[in-house]
Amino acid sequence: MIPHKPDLLLLPTRELLTRRSGLAACIGELELVLLGSLVEQTRRCGKEGCRCSTDRPHGPYPYLSPRRGNAGMRYVPTVMVDSVRTFLKRGEQIEAALAEISAINVELLARRHLE
Ligand SMILES: [Zn+2]
Numbered sequence: 001m002i003p004h005k006p007d008l009l010l011l012p013t014r015e016l017l018t019r020r021s022g023l024a025a026c027i028g029e030l031e032l033v034l035l036g037s038l039v040e041q042t043r044r045c046g047k048e049g050c051r052c053s054t055d056r057p058h059g060p061y062p063y064l065s066p067r068r069g070n071a072g073m074r075y076v077p078t079v080m081v082d083s084v085r086t087f088l089k090r091g092e093q094i095e096a097a098l099a100e101i102s103a104i105n106v107e108l109l110a111r112r113h114l115e
Contacts, residue, residue, distance in 0.1 A: 008107045020104045023097045034087035036066040
């Protein structure tokens with residue numbers, strides 16, 4: 001999706017601008033995004049006499065651990081695990097693109113060519 005990151009200092013300004021446009025185009029659709037991670041956790045249900053109170057707990061089950069905001073783990077139903085993975089991957093890609101766009105703009109600023 002996003003081409004290999006070159007050494008920004010070595011690129012001519014025109015190429016920096018082209019690369020920045022390409023990165024912005026890669027970001028594209030912003031709705032299908034999650035920031036956080038998919039983790040697996042076991043659970044003890046708390047029911048009296050359940051095997052989990054003395055033996056191994058239930059699970060593991062998939063949970064979304066959101067990076068910030070709406071604190072706490074959210075259970076991910078099995079049918080939604082693939083979607084959550086896709087959304088998380090998209091979140092990582094968008095963050096990487098934004099970080100590089102910012103790095104390009106820092107370099108453009110250094111060249112007094114911020115536009
Ligand atoms: Zn139990």
